Amino acid sequence: MLKKQALTIILALLLAAMLVACGGTSPTATEIPVQDSATDSTTAEPVEMPVTGEQTPLTVWTFEGESENFTSIIEDFETKHPNIKVEVVDIPESEYGTKVDTALIAGEPPDIGFINDDKWIASGKFLPIGDHLKAEGINIEDYNPGAMTVNCLVEGEAYCIGTFTGALMLFYNKDILDAAGIEYPSATVPLSMDQYAALAEAVTKEGATLADSVWGADTDIGVWWQDRRNFFSEDGRTVDGYLNDEATVHMFEKLIEMREAGAIIQGNSTMAAEGFASQDMLASGQLATSILEADLGIKMLENTDIRWGVAPVPVEQAGDEPWTATWTDAYGVFSEADHPEAAMEFVSYMATEGNNLRVQQGIMPLKNTLGAEWAGESEGRQQAVQVIALARPGILVPGFWDIIGPLWDAYEGDMLEDGRPPQEVLDEYVPILQETLDQAWDTWDSFKE
Amino acid sequence: MEASGLETKSATKKKGKLSPLAAREERAAYLFLLPWILGVIFFLLGPILASFALSFTKWNLFSPPEWVGLANYQKMFHDRDFYNSMGVTLKYMLLSIPLFSAAALGLSVLLNQKLRGMYVLRTVMFMPSVLAGTAVAVMFSMLLQPDAGIVNQFLRGIGIANPPRWLMSEQWAVPAIVLMGLWGIGGGTIIYLAGLQNIPPTLYEAADIDGASAWQKFTRITLPLLTPTIFFQLITSLAAAFQIFDIAFVLSGRGARRGALMFYLLNIYNESFRESRFGYASALAWVLVLISAITILVINSTSNRWVYYEVDTKGES
DSSP states (O other): HHHHHHHHHHHHHHHHHHHHHSSSSOOOOTTSSSSTTSSSSTOOOOOOOOSSSSOOEEEEETTTTTTTHHHHHHHHHHHTTEEEEEEEEEOOOOHHHHHHHHHHHHTTOOOOHHHHHHHHHTTBBBOOHHHHHHHOOOOOOGOHHHHHHHTEEETEOOOOOOSSSSEEEEEEHHHHHHHHOOOOOOOOSSSSSHHHHHHHHHHHHOOGGGOBBBBSSSOOOGGGOOOOOGGGGGTTTTTTTTTTTTTHHHHHHHHHHHTTTTOOOTOOOOHHHTTTOOHHHHHTTOOEEEEEEEHHHHHHHHHHSSOOEEEEEEETTTTOOOOOOOOOOOOOBBBBOSSSSHHHHHHHHHHIIIIIHHHHHHOOOGGGGGGGHHHHHHHHHHHHHHHHOOOOOOOTTTTTTHHTTTHHHIIIIIISSSOOOHHHHHHHHHHHHHHHHHHHHHHHHHHOO | HHHHHHHHHHHHHHHHHHHHHHHHHHHHHHHHHHHHHHHHHHIIHHHHHHHHHHEEEEEOOOOOOEEOHHHHHHHHTOOOHHHHHHHHHHHHHHHHHHHHHHHHHHHHHTTSSSOOOOOOOOOOHHHHGGOOOOHHHHHHHHHHHTTTTTHHHHHHTTTTTTOGGGSSSSSTEEEEEEEHHTTTTHHHHHHHHHHHTTHHHHEEEEEEHHOOOHHHHHIIIIHHHHHOOOOOHHHHHHHHHHTOOOOHHHTSSSOOGGGGTHHHHHHHHIIIIIIHHHHHHHHHHHHHHHHHHHHHHHHHHHHHHHHHSSSOTTTTO
C-alpha cells in the first residue's frame, strides 16, 4: 500500500514537472528573475543575471525561405533590443493565406505578418502603423509609392512597410539592338506598343536551329504589367469601356502581330521542346527584350557577359504616362498581436535597417533614398533606379488576378488559335469579367461593414 | 417453464439496474468511446451542421454571417462556374469510371493467374497507388507537357505530327487527368482480385466438365459473381470522382483553358478560400452532397436487378 502511494506521489510530481516544462514560453536566463528582490544579494548563489527583466517573445509569420533573409537583421535587432526575442515562422506560400485566416478566426494571430491579401487590412485585422513610423522619424514618402499603395496604403493610412522593391521592367540586350542599328529605349520615357512591336520585329531572326535564332520579345498579355487604369475605371469597379477601348484593342492587335511575326518567343515549340524558358534565351543573348522582375533579371544578367539596360515597360500609346508595376514584402502588426508595441518596433526597424540589409544583399530596397547606394557604379542598376522612380500609386482592384484570368484564354485561345478579332473577343469577355469584378467588390465591401 | 423464467430474468436485468460490475464496465466503455464521440461531435457533426447553416448566409470569414435565405442556392442557377465545374466533374466521371473499372478488372484477371513471380507483379502493380496524388500530378504534368513532355515526344516519334496539348487543351485536359488516374488503379485491382479469389473454384470445374469456353466462364461465372465487387467499386469510384481535388488543384494553374479543369470541389475551394464567399461555398457543398446522395441511391435501387450475391442477403430461400 505504501509502495503504491509512493509511486503515485512520484508519478504526480513527474507529471507536474512535465506540465511546467511544457507550459508557456520556455524560460531563458534573460527572462526569469532568478532572485527575489528581498533576498540579500551577497548570500545568493551566483547565477546568470537577466539582461533587463522579462523577454518579450515576438512571432513573425512569413513565406517559406524568407527567414533566411532576416537572420542578420534579427540578430542585430535582438542585440539592440535585448528584451525582445524574435521568432520567424516560415509558412509555405500556398498555405499562408489559409493559416492566417484560421489564426485570425481563432483570435490567435502572430504579432507580425506578411500581408499578401488586402482583405486583412480591409477587415481591420492589421493596425495602422503610420503614427508609429512618424514618431520613429520614418517618412513613408521616402518609400516607393507604387509598392506602398499596392501592398500597404489603404485610404491614405499605412498598415505595413517592406524591405525591398519588386518591379517589372523591360530589359534589353544592347548588342542585339546595336547589331540592328536600333537606339536603346529610354530609362524614363516608355516605348509605345507600336514602337515595342517595331523594335521586336526588327531584331527577330529565325535561324536554322534554336542557337541561330534571335527573338525580339517575350511577353504575353499586357494586362498584368501595364497600368490597371488601362483596363479598369479609376475606381476599379468597371471594365466596360476600358478593357475593350480602342487603345487596349490596339495593344492586343500589336501582340498578335508580333506573335505571328515570330517576334515573341512564347509559343515557340522548339524552344519549349528543348526545355528552355524565355529567360534562358535572354541569358544566352538570343532575346532582345524581356519584361522581367527586376531583381531576377539583374542578378541573371550580371552573371553573364551581356551588355544590358533597362527601361519602363511599354505603354499602350505614345504619350501615355510611364508605369512601373512595383510591390514589396509588406510586414504589418496584427490587431490582436500579443505584443503590439514590440511588434511596431520590429516593423519600423525593418523599414530602416531591413532596407539597409537589402542593399547589402544586393536587392533593391523599398526606400527610394537608398537606391543610389544599391546601384553603385552599375549603369544598368542606375537605369533601374530611374525606372523604379516612375512608379506611381496604383488603383485597387480586389481579386485582380482572378478577374483577369480569362484574358489569357481570350488571347491564346480566341485571338491566336481561333483568329478572332480582338475587339469582338474583348467585347465578349467584358460582361464575364464585370460579373467577377462585381462579386469581388461585393465581398470587399462586406469586409468593411 | 424454465426457459421462460430465464427470459423474464434477462428482461428484468435489461430494464432494471445493472450489476455494479456491469455498470462499471458500461462507464468504462463510454469513457473509452469518449474521444471518438467528442471527435465526431466537434470535428464532423459540428462542421456539417455549421456548413448547412452557413449555406443560408453571406459570410466572408471575418464579418458576422448575414442571413440571406435561399439566395445562395438561387445564385447557382445563374453561376457560370457552377455549370462549368459540374460539367467538368461529370465528364471526368463518365470517362474515368468505366475506364478504371474495365482496366482494374482486366488487370485483376491477369494477376489472378497462377504464374511464378505473381506476388511480385501484384506488389509492383499496387505500388503506384501509395504515391501521393500531388506528386503524381506534378510528375504527369511534366510527362504530358505538350512540347517537351516524353508522351508527346513518343507520339511524334511514331508519326503523330500534332499530338494533343493535353493539360493545356480545352478538349484534352480532362482526358489527360483520366489517363493520370490509370496510374492509381492498383487499389481497385486488389479489390477485384479479392473478389475473383472468392469465387468458388468448383463452379469453374463444373463449367470445364460441361465444356464451357474461357469467355463463357468469364461471362457466366466470373462476371455475375463479381457484381457485388463491381457494385462496391462503382459506388466508391463515384464518391471519389465527385470529390476529385488534389490533382485538379495542382494542375489547374498549368495552362488549362477556359476552366477545363475547374472540378466541382476546386470551385468550392476557390469560392471559399480565394473569394471569401463561405456561405455560397457551403451551399455549393450541400448541392454536391445532394447530387451524390441521389446518384448513389438511384444506383443502389437498381442493384437488386444486376448484383448477384452467392448467399441470398434477403434471407429468402
